[in-house]
Amino acid sequence: MDKLLDLRELLRDFVFRPAIGVTEKDIPDLSGKTYLVTGASSGIGFYSAKFLAVAGAKVYLTGRSLSKLEDCLEKIREQQPCADVHGLQVDYSSPETIQKSIEPIVQEEKLNGIIHNAGMNHADATVTKYGYTETLVVNAIGPQIVQRILDPLLLKTVQTAGKDNVRVIWVASSAHFLAPPCGGIDWDDLNNTDLGGRGYAYYGETKTFSIYQAILWGQKYLYDGIVSVAVHPGIITSDIRRNAPGQKSPYEIFCRPTEYGAYAEIMPLFIKLSSARNGTYFVPFGQRARIREDIELAAYGPRGRKAWRWLQKESGKYIQ
Numbered sequence: 001m002d003k004l005l006d007l008r009e010l011l012r013d014f015v016f017r018p019a020i021g022v023t024e025k026d027i028p029d030l031s032g033k034t035y036l037v038t039g040a041s042s043g044i045g046f047y048s049a050k051f052l053a054v055a056g057a058k059v060y061l062t063g064r065s066l067s068k069l070e071d072c073l074e075k076i077r078e079q080q081p082c083a084d085v086h087g088l089q090v091d092y093s094s095p096e097t098i099q100k101s102i103e104p105i106v107q108e109e110k111l112n113g114i115i116h117n118a119g120m121n122h123a124d125a126t127v128t129k130y131g132y133t134e135t136l137v138v139n140a141i142g143p144q145i146v147q148r149i150l151d152p153l154l155l156k157t158v159q160t161a162g163k164d165n166v167r168v169i170w171v172a173s174s175a176h177f178l179a180p181p182c183g184g185i186d187w188d189d190l191n192n193t194d195l196g197g198r199g200y201a202y203y204g205e206t207k208t209f210s211i212y213q214a215i216l217w218g219q220k221y222l223y224d225g226i227v228s229v230a231v232h233p234g235i236i237t238s239d240i241r242r243n244a245p246g247q248k249s250p251y252e253i254f255c256r257p258t259e260y261g262a263y264a265e266i267m268p269l270f271i272k273l274s275s276a277r278n279g280t281y282f283v284p285f286g287q288r289a290r291i292r293e294d295i296e297l298a299a300y301g302p303r304g305r306k307a308w309r310w311l312q313k314e315s316g317k318y319i320q
Contacts, residue, residue, distance in 0.1 A: 020260065021285035022267050024051040031056035034111050035269070036102075038090070038146065039118025041068035044233055047262035048115055050076045052269075053083040060105055062090035062118065092118050092142030093134050095318040099149055110157040111150060113167040113269050116143040116210070122203040125192050132314075133191050135202065140209035143170070144315035147217065154226055163225030167269050170214040172230040172281065175204035176292060183298030184208035185307060208295055209307065211281065215299040216308045218278025227273045230291075233261035234284040260284070 030052060037049040041063025053059045053076050063069045069087030076083050090101040105111065120138045128134050132141070147168070158166045178201040180186040185208055192202040211230045218228030235255050264284045271286060279299070283289040290296075298304055 020263060021287075022263050024054065024259075024263075027051055027055040027266065028270055029056050030270075033113075034058040034060075034108055035113045035115070036060045036062070036105055036111065036146075036150070037115045037117055038062045038092075038143070041065055041072055041087075044236060044258055044261035044265060045115070045117040046072050046075075047259040048117060048265045049085065050079070051259075051262055051266055053085045054080045057112075058084040058086075060086050060088055062088045062102070064089070064091045064093075090118075090146075092138040093128070095130060095137060095141055095145055095315075098142065098145045099319055102146060102149060105150060106153060108153060110160065111153045112157060112161060112165070113169065114147070114150065114154075115169045115171065115265050115269075116146070116213075117171050117265060118142065119171065119207070122192075122199050122206075125202075127191050127193075133202075136190065136206050136209075139203075139206035140213075140311065141314045141318075143210070143213065144311045145318055147213075148312075148315055148319060151221075155221075155224060158225045164227055164274050166225070167227045167229075167273070168214075168217065169265060169268055170210045170217075170228070170230045171265060172210040172214070172232055173204065173207040174232045174283070175200060176208045176211055176295060178204040179208045179292070179295070180205060182294060183303040184211075184292065184295040185298075185303070187306070209311070211291055211295060212299050212304060212307045213311065214281070215279035215296075216304055216311075218275070219300075222275060222278055225275055227268070227275050228278045229268050229273070229280045229282060231265055231268060231282045232284070232289075233264040236261035 035052050035057050037045050037059060039045040040049040040061035049059050049061045061069055061072060066089045069089065073085050073087050076085050088101055088104060091097055120135055122135050125133060128137060130137050154166050176184055185205055214228050214230035236258055267286045268282055281289050281291045
């Protein structure tokens with residue numbers, strides 16, 4: 001039965017085509033609020049940042065390319081000339097540079113939410129100088145570094161914004177259903193050195209860390225009034241496959257427009273949510289969904305504690 005439920009969740013975007021529950025027209029006035037959207041120099045992240053900025057929020061966009069960020073800021077200002085938007089060149093594939101790159105956000109008086117949108121698809125099993133594949137560094141270690149650096153600001157913000165009004169969105173994927181068994185993480189081969197047909201499954205494994213982070217970070221700050229959830233943005237036209245090998249994927253015929261992924265990402269920023277439900281997994285559009293059972297169970301047990309220790313250890317190498 002569980003396998004059938006897993007298959008249904010994996011195929012929901014292809015077969016059931018969930019209806020859109022929100023568009024940018026449904027976003028409330030966000031004047032006076034500040035958000036960070038990572039990986040926002042293109043794709044889903046750009047639209048998420050644009051929608052927030054047009055709704056009146058102050059928004060920081062991060063991306064690898066400064067020129068692309070500048071283009072994004074210009075596009076947002078074309079629609080909203082008074083938009084309070086700022087681009088920060090942040091390269092998750094170079095974790096030692098992250099802390100300095102996000103210093104302007106640390107200097108802010110408040111931060112109402114983070115969308116951990118930055119990510120990359122599976123490229124290959126090449127191990128970088130950091131000891132892990134670039135995919136794992138970008139999808140798991142990078143977000144942990146940013147989150148740890150900004151934790152004090154989030155905790156400060158909740159004092160004035162109020163309980164459950166500060167949100168952290170960890171962008172996951174339905175690909176976690178393809179991750180290895182027994183918790184979704186192959187601790188004996190974190191770099192997927194033996195590909196064995198697990199290319200896309202390896203992407204699912206790195207995004208399993210996003211689900212773990214939503215749960216484990218949410219448990220750590222359970223009584224501090226900060227909401228932490230995971231979101232699958234859907235099967236979306238995006239440039240996340242820019243590093244993926246091979247020809248155009250056949251699944252792309254099922255893709256929805258890029259902005260639809262942003263609708264899914266931003267919805268948990270303003271719908272009614274409680275930190276008591278931290279670790280909730282959302283799928284398009286705004287629906288609470290099931291995490292693969294063995295992954296959810298693992299996150300709350302010894303494997304989850306192991307994952308958290310690993311994330312803290314690896315991210316701590318690049319935080320002063």
